Amino acid sequence: MATPKAAPAPGPSAPAADPRRWLVLAVICTAYTMVGLDLTVMNLALPSAQTDLGFSDADRQWIVTAYALPFGSLLLFCGRLSDLIGRKESFLGGVAGFVLASAVGGAANSFGMLVTARAFQGAFAAMLAPAVLALVATTFTDPQEKGKAFGIFSAVASSGAALGLIVGGALTSALDWRWCMYINLLIGGAALVGGQVWMTKQPRTGARMDIPGVLLASAGMFCVVYGFSNAAEDSWSAPTTWGLLLAGAVLLAAFAGWQARAQNPLLPPRIVLDRNRGGAYLTVLFVGMGLFGVMLFLIYFMQHNLGYSAITSGVALLPMIVFTTVAASVGAMKLLPKHGPKPLITIGMVLNAVGMAWLTMIDADSTYAADLLGPLLAIGFGMGLVYSAAARTGTSGVAPHEAGIASACINTGQQIGGAVGTALLNTIAATAGANWLEDHAQGRLTADQLGLAAIEGYITVFWWCAAIFAFGAVLVGVLMRSGPLPVPAAPGQQPSEQTKPAHS
Helix, strand or coil: CCCCCCCCCCCCCCCCCCCCHHHHHHHHHHHHHHHHHHCCHHHHHHHHHHHHHCCCHHHHHHHHHHHHHHHHHHHHHHHHHHHHHCHHHHHHHHHHHHHHHHHHHHCCCCHHHHHHHHHHHHHHHHHHHHHHHHHHHHHCCCHHHHHHHHHHHHHHHHHHHHHHHHHHHHHHHHCCCCHHHHHHHHHHHHHHHHHHHHCCCCCCCCCCCCHHHHHHHHHHHHHHHHHHHHHHHCCCCCHHHHHHHHHHHHHHHHHHHHHCCCCCCCCCHHHHHCHHHHHHHHHHHHHHHHHHHHHHHHHHHHHHHCCCCHHHHHHCCHHHHHHHHHHHHHHHHHHHHHHCHHHHHHHHHHHHHHHHHHHCCCCCCCCHHHHHHHHHHHHHHHHHHHHHHHHHHCCCCCCHHHHHHHHHHHHHHHHHHHHHHHHHHHHHHHHHHHHHHHHHCCCCCCHHHHHHHHHHHHHHHHHHHHHHHHHHHHHHHHHCCCCCCCCCCCCCCCCCHHHCCCCC
């Protein structure tokens, strides 16, 4: 009689799933909604705030720049900080600081007080943003559940800026510009309570802070963001513009050189040199540049040329938000696990390019249903596919102690892309409009001529945005590997074919 074989000794079991993980995801999405709203909500409140506080047109840009500078400059530092002190601590500190800064901004009685509050908002947003994406990546351990979680988060993240236009228009019209700040007390307060009650304290990761890397990266990012902001408001030929951009390039080159030999680098080169993760970071860079065409110039066209109110132009973007939400959910839950990020990002960027090219058909007699709805739906669906793949891919395959810095790279790409897009597209629109007036207008300019010149600027910008998305689709499509993302093996399990990375 054969002796039965002994059962193999069980290997280490996988960590138990957090029973409150879906509540934690709800808290994360609530907090990130606050950051997403703030990227655009204050843009609609600026005219009212300027009238109330009496600052000049030249000072108005500082309300935006004061937020962007610390946000962009501190992202890599704060990403590593979340790895060092803990994700829950970074999350709660970021939310609490953002809420407090919003309260001060809402109560501002001077330009200086408002600018200071906006700067602190940007600093605490830099602390919060990497923590939320790292929390999604580390809270969910089951690959299928992680796909669902990233789908939900991507839908929230990709629609936050557009929702800010709706909320900003509604609050400014119905209440007061200060409520564009005070709304964060409600949203952030709920996130703060939920995070304190439901989030569990994650173990320290053993990460270390690279002080020289922090100084080089933060100074370099500051110069780059400030340089592009200055180009948008002043000119590309101004000494402050090219001087800052040159200094930023030198500092970031020095940062890259230091990371290659530092013992504990702030941004380990292997994170960005991985083909999939590097492709994800480039994706959000191109999206940050191109999406500016929709978020600013399409709004200008609807309000200044078609006569829409602030709230009407915001509501006009609702179909795009709906399509973005649906595409992000379907992409992350159904398509990404089967096909990987390469086809989703490529198709999404192509759809964005098609939508932007479609928008070049606008004219002074355009209507919403005939000329704007179709492009908005195409762009919405494309953005949803892109976000669903980029957010998950940018944090895939990294060790837990590097999830924060990998998450920061996603947000850094968005910030640099937004800064470049603001400066580049503003210049392109102004040049195209001036050229049209020089060729078609003689003598005293009429309102109709100025309107047609503005439309010519918008059309030129939309062509450039289409080119940016098309170039991004080609570059990222070539760079990324084919096939699904590798699935991490459970502790004690030998890697199977499914866990091995796919190659192109």
